[in-house]
Amino acid sequence: MVNASIEDxxxxxxxxxxxxxxxxxxxxxxxxxxNLEQTDPSFSITLAPxxxxxxxxxxxxxFDCIVSDFVMSGMNGVELCxxxxxxxxxxxxxxxxxxxxxxxxxxxxxxxxxxxxxxxxLAHYILLARRIRHVxxxxxxxxxxxxxxxxxxxxxxxxxxxxxxxxxxxEVVQEHANKLEGLVANGEAKLRDSEERFRRLEQMNxxxxxxxxxAHDLRGPLVxxxxxxxxxxxxxxxxxxxxxxxxxxxxxxxxxxxxFREGTRxxxxxKRTVNLSAIxxxxxxxxxxxxxxxxxxxxGKKLNEVSVDPDLIRRVLDNLVRNSVEAMPxxxxxxxxxxxxxxxxxxxxxxxxxxxxxxxxxxxxxPLFTTKRGGYGLGLYFVRMVxxxxxxxxxxxxxxxxxxxxxxxxLL
Numbered sequence: 001m002v003n004a005s006i007e008d009x010x011x012x013x014x015x016x017x018x019x020x021x022x023x024x025x026x027x028x029x030x031x032x033x034x035n036l037e038q039t040d041p042s043f044s045i046t047l048a049p050x051x052x053x054x055x056x057x058x059x060x061x062x063f064d065c066i067v068s069d070f071v072m073s074g075m076n077g078v079e080l081c082x083x084x085x086x087x088x089x090x091x092x093x094x095x096x097x098x099x100x101x102x103x104x105x106x107x108x109x110x111x112x113x114x115x116x117x118x119x120x121x122l123a124h125y126i127l128l129a130r131r132i133r134h135v136x137x138x139x140x141x142x143x144x145x146x147x148x149x150x151x152x153x154x155x156x157x158x159x160x161x162x163x164x165x166x167x168x169x170x171e172v173v174q175e176h177a178n179k180l181e182g183l184v185a186n187g188e189a190k191l192r193d194s195e196e197r198f199r200r201l202e203q204m205n206x207x208x209x210x211x212x213x214x215a216h217d218l219r220g221p222l223v224x225x226x227x228x229x230x231x232x233x234x235x236x237x238x239x240x241x242x243x244x245x246x247x248x249x250x251x252x253x254x255x256x257x258x259x260f261r262e263g264t265r266x267x268x269x270x271k272r273t274v275n276l277s278a279i280x281x282x283x284x285x286x287x288x289x290x291x292x293x294x295x296x297x298x299x300g301k302k303l304n305e306v307s308v309d310p311d312l313i314r315r316v317l318d319n320l321v322r323n324s325v326e327a328m329p330x331x332x333x334x335x336x337x338x339x340x341x342x343x344x345x346x347x348x349x350x351x352x353x354x355x356x357x358x359x360x361x362x363x364x365x366x367p368l369f370t371t372k373r374g375g376y377g378l379g380l381y382f383v384r385m386v387x388x389x390x391x392x393x394x395x396x397x398x399x400x401x402x403x404x405x406x407x408x409x410x411l412l
Contacts, residue, residue, distance in 0.1 A: 221249035292331035300339030327353025
């Protein structure tokens with residue numbers, strides 16, 4: 001939880017992106033300002049020739065992102081980042097020509113959001129503009145789900161209370177079990193009462209976990225809504241299509257919340273005959289993907305009459321595709337395929353991202369296990385529950401630095 005004394009400079013919807021450039025080389029700064037504003041007209045660039053000047057500007061006006069050189073007199077870029085983030089939540093990028101693995105490591109340890117090497121060509125400013133927009137849009141997404149996070153916090157508090165009562169119930173059950181030998185008739189009645197309380201508390205525990213899962217899954221449709229709104233504002237000719245996307249993702253969000261309110265105890269599969277290829281295509285196209293990620297979509301034949309729960313399968317694919325995109329912060333290739341093999345429908349989601357370590361592989365599908373900052377460790381747990389409930393199987397293959405492939409097999 002962020003300390004209340006820290007100012008949150010997260011960008012708001014419908015405004016230009018305020019960027020503060022910090023560099024002690026005036027010519028370089030002017031060139032960066034000119035090229036970035038031409039590359040992305042939504043950028044509003046302010047210049048600061050020294051870190052001290054940057055801190056003074058930050059005291060008087062808000063910014064969405066700081067792009068700073070590393071080597072500067074008096075204070076380097078990482079030190080500036082550390083100083084800024086003591087009092088503000090703001091995206092910070094180190095942009096330097098003197099980088100190294102040691103500098104990059106120090107930068108990320110110091111809390112920077114991204115690290116970009118300067119290149120001697122003007123085309124490189126396109127990459128820098130994308131990286132700026134990426135870290136800013138990440139802040140937008142975090143702001144959009146703040147309400148969901150608040151609900152999750154309340155749910156977790158209820159879960160802790162439930163766990164306490166659950167432990168008390170277990171103690172009562174054990175106590176009655178010890179007395180059962182001499183008081184069979186009376187003991188059985190008390191045991192039944194205790195077991196009923198135990199069952200209710202287990203149900204509360206399950207509901208709390210499902211509530212957390214719903215809050216986690218809301219990220220996907222909320223980010224899609226945010227991106228669609230931005231696209232509609234930027235390109236009026238796409239307004240109708242983007243409004244449709246906003247409406248469909250809003251409906252998905254409401255369905256998740258409604259499922260929580262109804263106190264769903266477990267994953268309940270309601271199968272319908274659907275076109276599985278169309279569902280895969282819909283999810284992949286609706287998921288926001290940065291421009292530096294290449295999409296490769298393969299859809300096989302004979303998948304137009306598959307019996308699955310379409311809403312649950314959409315959420316499974318949404319989780320897997322979003323995880324793959326997040327695993328490629330530096331860009332890469334996302335390959336999604338669906339095909340039929342005899343009596344099975346096979347779906348694969350493959351990325352060329354950071355991969356999974358050997359130590360983490362055995363925990364990947366466990367609830368509440370996560371390697372992502374701000375993650376809840378519920379996405380892949382939910383994926384396994386849904387696939388299992390369909391009578392299918394899900395597995396993965398991964399190598400560090402080469403990527404990960406998830407494979408879902410559904411019996412037709």
